[in-house]
Amino acid sequence: MTLVCYRCGDEAETGARCACGEPLWVQTDATEFSWPESSEQGMWRYADLLPTEPLPGVGSVVGGTPLLRTEQLDEYAGCTLWVKDESANPTGTFKDRGSAVGVARALEAGVGDGGDDARDGADANRNWVGTVSHGNMAMSMSAMAASAGVNCLVLVPDDIPPERLGHIAQYAPELVQVEGEYGRLYYDSLEMSGVRFVNSDTPYRVAGQKTTALEICEAFATAHDGSARSPFAGSAVPKSRCLPDAIVAPVSSGGHASAIWKALRELREANLLDLIPRLYFVQAAACDPIAQAFRAGADTVTPVEGDETVAYSIANGDPPSGNRVLAAVRAVGGAVLSVSDDEIRDAKRRFARRAGLCVEPASATTLAGIRQLSKSGELSADDYVVAIATGTGFRERSAMPTTPRSVPLSDLSEGVRSLVSGVQRANM
Amino acid sequence: MTLVCYRCGDEAETGARCACGEPLWVQTDATEFSWPESSEQGMWRYADLLPTEPLPGVGSVVGGTPLLRTEQLDEYAGCTLWVKDESANPTGTFKDRGSAVGVARALEAGVGDGGDDARDGADANRNWVGTVSHGNMAMSMSAMAASAGVNCLVLVPDDIPPERLGHIAQYAPELVQVEGEYGRLYYDSLEMSGVRFVNSDTPYRVAGQKTTALEICEAFATAHDGSARSPFAGSAVPKSRCLPDAIVAPVSSGGHASAIWKALRELREANLLDLIPRLYFVQAAACDPIAQAFRAGADTVTPVEGDETVAYSIANGDPPSGNRVLAAVRAVGGAVLSVSDDEIRDAKRRFARRAGLCVEPASATTLAGIRQLSKSGELSADDYVVAIATGTGFRERSAMPTTPRSVPLSDLSEGVRSLVSGVQRANM
Numbered sequence: 075m076t077l078v079c080y081r082c083g084d085e086a087e088t089g090a091r092c093a094c095g096e097p098l099w100v101q102t103d104a105t106e107f108s109w110p111e112s113s114e115q116g117m118w119r120y121a122d123l124l125p126t127e128p129l130p131g132v133g134s135v136v137g138g139t140p141l142l143r144t145e146q147l148d149e150y151a152g153c154t155l156w157v158k159d160e161s162a163n164p165t166g167t168f169k170d171r172g173s174a175v176g177v178a179r180a181l182e183a184g185v186g187d188g189g190d191d192a193r194d195g196a197d198a199n200r201n202w203v204g205t206v207s208h209g210n211m212a213m214s215m216s217a218m219a220a221s222a223g224v225n226c227l228v229l230v231p232d233d234i235p236p237e238r239l240g241h242i243a244q245y246a247p248e249l250v251q252v253e254g255e256y257g258r259l260y261y262d263s264l265e266m267s268g269v270r271f272v273n274s275d276t277p278y279r280v281a282g283q284k285t286t287a288l289e290i291c292e293a294f295a296t297a298h299d300g301s302a303r304s305p306f307a308g309s310a311v312p313k314s315r316c317l318p319d320a321i322v323a324p325v326s327s328g329g330h331a332s333a334i335w336k337a338l339r340e341l342r343e344a345n346l347l348d349l350i351p352r353l354y355f356v357q358a359a360a361c362d363p364i365a366q367a368f369r370a371g372a373d374t375v376t377p378v379e380g381d382e383t384v385a386y387s388i389a390n391g392d393p394p395s396g397n398r399v400l401a402a403v404r405a406v407g408g409a410v411l412s413v414s415d416d417e418i419r420d421a422k423r424r425f426a427r428r429a430g431l432c433v434e435p436a437s438a439t440t441l442a443g444i445r446q447l448s449k450s451g452e453l454s455a456d457d458y459v460v461a462i463a464t465g466t467g468f469r470e471r472s473a474m475p476t477t478p479r480s481v482p483l484s485d486l487s488e489g490v491r492s493l494v495s496g497v498q499r500a501n502m
Numbered sequence: 503m504t505l506v507c508y509r510c511g512d513e514a515e516t517g518a519r520c521a522c523g524e525p526l527w528v529q530t531d532a533t534e535f536s537w538p539e540s541s542e543q544g545m546w547r548y549a550d551l552l553p554t555e556p557l558p559g560v561g562s563v564v565g566g567t568p569l570l571r572t573e574q575l576d577e578y579a580g581c582t583l584w585v586k587d588e589s590a591n592p593t594g595t596f597k598d599r600g601s602a603v604g605v606a607r608a609l610e611a612g613v614g615d616g617g618d619d620a621r622d623g624a625d626a627n628r629n630w631v632g633t634v635s636h637g638n639m640a641m642s643m644s645a646m647a648a649s650a651g652v653n654c655l656v657l658v659p660d661d662i663p664p665e666r667l668g669h670i671a672q673y674a675p676e677l678v679q680v681e682g683e684y685g686r687l688y689y690d691s692l693e694m695s696g697v698r699f700v701n702s703d704t705p706y707r708v709a710g711q712k713t714t715a716l717e718i719c720e721a722f723a724t725a726h727d728g729s730a731r732s733p734f735a736g737s738a739v740p741k742s743r744c745l746p747d748a749i750v751a752p753v754s755s756g757g758h759a760s761a762i763w764k765a766l767r768e769l770r771e772a773n774l775l776d777l778i779p780r781l782y783f784v785q786a787a788a789c790d791p792i793a794q795a796f797r798a799g800a801d802t803v804t805p806v807e808g809d810e811t812v813a814y815s816i817a818n819g820d821p822p823s824g825n826r827v828l829a830a831v832r833a834v835g836g837a838v839l840s841v842s843d844d845e846i847r848d849a850k851r852r853f854a855r856r857a858g859l860c861v862e863p864a865s866a867t868t869l870a871g872i873r874q875l876s877k878s879g880e881l882s883a884d885d886y887v888v889a890i891a892t893g894t895g896f897r898e899r900s901a902m903p904t905t906p907r908s909v910p911l912s913d914l915s916e917g918v919r920s921l922v923s924g925v926q927r928a929n930m
Contacts, residue, residue: 115543115566132858135568135587138543142563146649159563162590164858166896202922221574221858227918232908241896243904244854248921254911266915268922426672430560430592430649468594468669468896476671480660483682487694490655493676494630494696 075125076101077277080332080398090264090276097395099332100125100281104340109292117171117285123340125281126178131221132164133174137285139163141293141460146428151441152448153457156318158290159431166466168286168330169214175282176272177203177218183270202227204269206259208234208242209387210465215272216245227269231256241469257392275329275395283333284340287321290460291341291351294318317349320453322440323462325355325364325410326388328395330464335402351460353408355399356443358383358418358436364396368410373400384415385436387465409452413442421445422467432467503553504529505705508760508826518692518704525823527760528553528709532768537720545599545713551768553709554606559649560592561602565713567591569721569888574856579869580876581885584746585859586718594894596714596758597642603710604700605631605646611698630655632697634687636662636670637815638893643700644673655697659684669897685820703757703823711761712768715749718888719769719779722746745777748881750868751890753783753792753838754816756823758892763830779888781836783827784871786811786864790840792824801828812843813864815893837880841870849873850895860895 078085078101079092085101092098102123110119117137118128128134139162144155160168180203204227205215212228219226226247230239234251243249252259263271272279295316325331334353341347357365361380367373375396383389393399403409413421422438425431440461447453481489506513506529507520513529520526530551538547545565546556556562567590572583588596608631632655633643640656647654654675658667662679671677680687691699700707723744753759762781769775785793789808795801803824811817821827831837841849850866853859868889875881909917 113541116568131572131574132570135570138566140544140563140592142560144559144649146559146651159592162592164568164587164590165860166894204918217854217858217860219858220855221572223574225922227921229914230906236904237899239904239906241860243906244851244860244895245858246855249904249906250914250917251906251908252911252914253908258911259914262911262914266918269918423672426645427648427674430645430647430673432593432645432669432672466594466896467672468894471665476664476667476677478658478667478671478677478679480679480681483680483686483690486657486678486680486687486690489678490632490694490697493655494653 080401090273097275097332097398098277099336100277102340104343107340107344107346109296109346117174117282117289120285120288123284123288124175125278126175126182129174129178129181129218129222131218133170133177133218133222136163136170136174137289139289141290142429144429147424147441148455150424150428151444151459153444153453153455153459155444156458156460157429157431158286158460158462160286160462160464161433161466161468165210165214165217166468167210167214168283168462168464169211170218171285172279172282172329172333173211173214173218173272176276176278177215177222177224179278180224180270180272181222201225202269204229204263204266204271206263206271206273208238211274212242212247213245216242216247219247220245229259229263237471260394273394274327275332280329280333280336283330284337286330286462287334287337288341290321291317291337291347295346317347318351318458318460319349320352320354320408320457320459321462322354322356322444322459324385324388324436324439324464325357325399326390326393326436328364328393328399331355331399331402332395335398335406338406350406353403353406354443354447355403355408355410356439357410357412358385358388358439359412359414361389361391362412363391364393364399365410365412367396367400368403373397375400383418385418385439387434388436388439411443411446413439413446417442417445425463431463433463434465434467434470437463437465437467508829518701525703525760525826526705527764528705530768532771535768535772535774537724537774545602545710545717548713548716551712551716552603553706554603554610557602557606557609557646557650559646561598561605561646561650564591564598564602565717567717569718570857572857575852575869576883578852578856579872579887581872581881581883581887583872584886584888585857586714586888586890587859588714588890588892589861589894589896593638593642593645594896595638595642596711596890596892597639598646599713600707600710600757600761601639601642601646601700604704604706605643605650605652607706608652608698608700609650629653630697632657632691632694632699634691634699634701636666639702640670640675641673644670644675647675648673657687657691665899688822701822702755703760708757708761708764711758712765714758714890715762715765716769718749719745719765719774723774745775746779746886746888747777748780748782748836748885748887749890750782750784750872750887752813752816752864752867752892753785753827754818754821754864756792756821756827759783759827759830760823763826763834766834778834781831781834782871782875783831783836783838784867785838785840786813786816786846786867787840787842789817789819791819792821792827793838793840795824795828796831796838801825803828811846813846813867815862816864816867837875839871839874841867841874845870845873853891859891861891862893862895862898865891865893865895
């Protein structure tokens with residue numbers, strides 16, 4: 075498999091970064107690609123565009139997530155809205171797509187330079203993968219590796235909350251807390267021998283991550299073609315359009331955003347796009363280096379310190395694919411924007427109360443961003459927009475202060491009658 | 503739609519219980535049913551066997567959950583194991599299937615006797631559904647109702663943990679804490695006017711719940727027929743068998759267990775079964791009234807007080823469909839068994855560490871039960887067994903005490919080298 079730099083076009087066989095400093099991705103020939111005939115529902119239906127065989131175990135059932143028409147959010151969003159619900163993945167986030175390909179690659183290639191050593195020791199009839207993450211990606215890598223029989227090393231910061239550590243630890247990876255500047259680890263880990271690190275935007279992760287966008291486009295494109303065996307056919311997509319006007323996702327490292335762009339490039343190469351959806355990526359205002367660069371009209375992202383945000387899982391002050399995200403939105407149209415924590419909390423509430431979806435705050439940035447775009451006139455009620463809800467909110471500690479009324483069993487029946495006939499709830 | 507009693511055969515148009523005291527379910531004519539041609543992936547592909555139209559909103563994307571071959575658990579399980587991963591449903595559990603049909607029924611039928619009143623008041627241009635639950639079913643009903651624009655009343659016990667209350671409250675149902683004996687509420691709520699209660703085993707819930715078993719059987723039956731458009735075709739099912747030897751699920755109220763039985767009855771009526779999978783249902787030993795009755799050879803379940811168990815979501819001491827579960831396992835073969843909290847915890851750990859699946863303790867009873875059955879010789883290595891993992895473990899507070907080693911950034915590279923070459927981990 076050949077890797078290539080999106081910017082300078084240089085090629086490489088291994089590694090994650092081009093000599094020019096920018097991230098590599100996997101070169102794909104999509105000219106012959108057409109929507110699969112298979113009725114397989116998961117991400118591996120796109121075998122022709124993927125660089126590895128399916129991962130065994132839980133990695134075999136990643137993807138194929140619902141694309142949900144959320145009419146009840148249209149007014150708030152100011153457009154015609156769909157939600158791609160990535161919480162349906164095995165570990166509850168889109169990360170599983172990239173982890174599955176990343177771990178599959180490690181299995182196929184061995185662990186690289188350190189491979190022979192790795193087979194001598196105590197744990198040693200298994201390969202090693204690793205990741206630098208203290209959240210969703212750590213859980214995802216640990217689960218995919220556990221079920222495929224691969225050792226997994228997870229480097230977490232010293233101050234990781236115990237709760238989150240427990241969620242990762244259940245899959246029994248080798249967990250190491252690193253004392254020192256956590257941000258440097260992204261680059262340092264890629265140099266380590268013996269462990270194949272699958273970080274936020276490494277080439278094989280991006281290759282898996284692009285399937286989110288492939289599924290969205292296939293759902294729209296094949297919804298009404300009659301002949302398709304696509305598992306997405308018949309989903310709530312109107313006949314008049316074959317693609318959404320815009321796709322909106324949170325952005326942190328820029329790995330997923332790059333992958334969405336790559337999916338569109340491949341589909342265009344395959345002549346399957348008669349419209350290129352605009353791409354909007356959203357950051358939390360407390361830590362928004364890519365949005366700042368976009369607003370400044372810059373080609374490169376300047377790292378920021380960043381403050382705390384409720385959307386902690388996208389708070390990356392030094393995004394390794396930040397420049398590639400800027401290139402993406404400039405190539406296909408769109409923007410990188412930021413939303414406040416108040417906007418995020420309000421959007422998260424709407425997701426639950428109006429759409430029945432429990433998303434993590436990072437995912438709620440999409441709806442908050444869409445609302446901004448509608449208010450500014452960049453999106454309108456007629457626009458077909460897909461928000462990618464990247465991860466589940468189930469793991470969030472509830473921040474919902476609730477003191478429901480308490481009713482004696484003997485008064486319950488009367489209380490219910492009052493309630494449903496619209497008598498003041500306070501009577502109950 | 504006609505309801506019918508599984509035991510005495512009496513019919514009814516509404517209600518949840520037969521005059522004989524046993525639960526009703528929806529009468530279905532399955533004689534003409536065949537596996538759908540549609541490639542639709544969710545539960546609504548079984549429209550011919552469902553009593554309602556699809557629910558709008560998040561209810562439209564329920565079901566179509568992965569059926570996962572979990573080779574790495576075979577040795578522990580003592581059989582050839584698949585896991586049906588119900589955590590992929592929108593609120594993370596199998597409950598969504600029944601809630602979707604239950605809420606759809608309320609939309610189609612209005613709220614019943616109290617319907618006219620309900621349209622006069624403040625909240626009143628919407629119908630009311632309700633449920634008696636302090637866990638997964640409450641979340642599921644609240645989410646389905648929220649996204650379909652239906653009011654939802656949730657009756658919870660006075661001592662519900664605040665954390666769980668918050669998970670339910672996010673969908674903004676009308677939450678009422680009931681002071682008094684919570685167990686009575688199942689029956690009391692069914693008598694209340696103005697609110698259509700969709701409880702654990704009410705007929706329309708059971709109608710939706712049966713789709714878990716329909717999907718399992720379709721996955722096996724159509725895996726290799728070549729012509730099928732089934733989204734399950736191509737899943738990891740061997741050619742030699744067209745059905746599993748056994749299906750294993752947790753049991754609490756008996757609603758889901760009854761639904762699995764009903765699915766098998768319908769498929770047999772449609773001539774789609776050439777083998778009837780045995781049914782095994784598992785309880786936590788701390789609260790196992792149905793298993794006690796099964797062991798005693800009784801036809802009816804005697805309520806128990808029950809102790810606390812880690813599998814709190816299946817701790818029902820007075821299961822309203824308990825007798826129906828006994829009838830089910832006696833009709834098709836199988837058993838109701840109990841497992842200790844230690845066995846449950848161990849099985850939950852295996853799910854995560856070997857299969858990459860984070861399940862709630864109630865779901866882990868399946869693997870613990872299968873291990874028991876293998877040890878006693880009732881299942882063997884050649885048996886094809888499907889465990890239904892009914893719900894996500896993401897909402898569980900982590901019980902994993904973890905103290906990973908901490909390494910200075912400067913020593914990390916050396917530490918990683920030692921680790922992967924199998925040098926004692928303590929050196930790191």
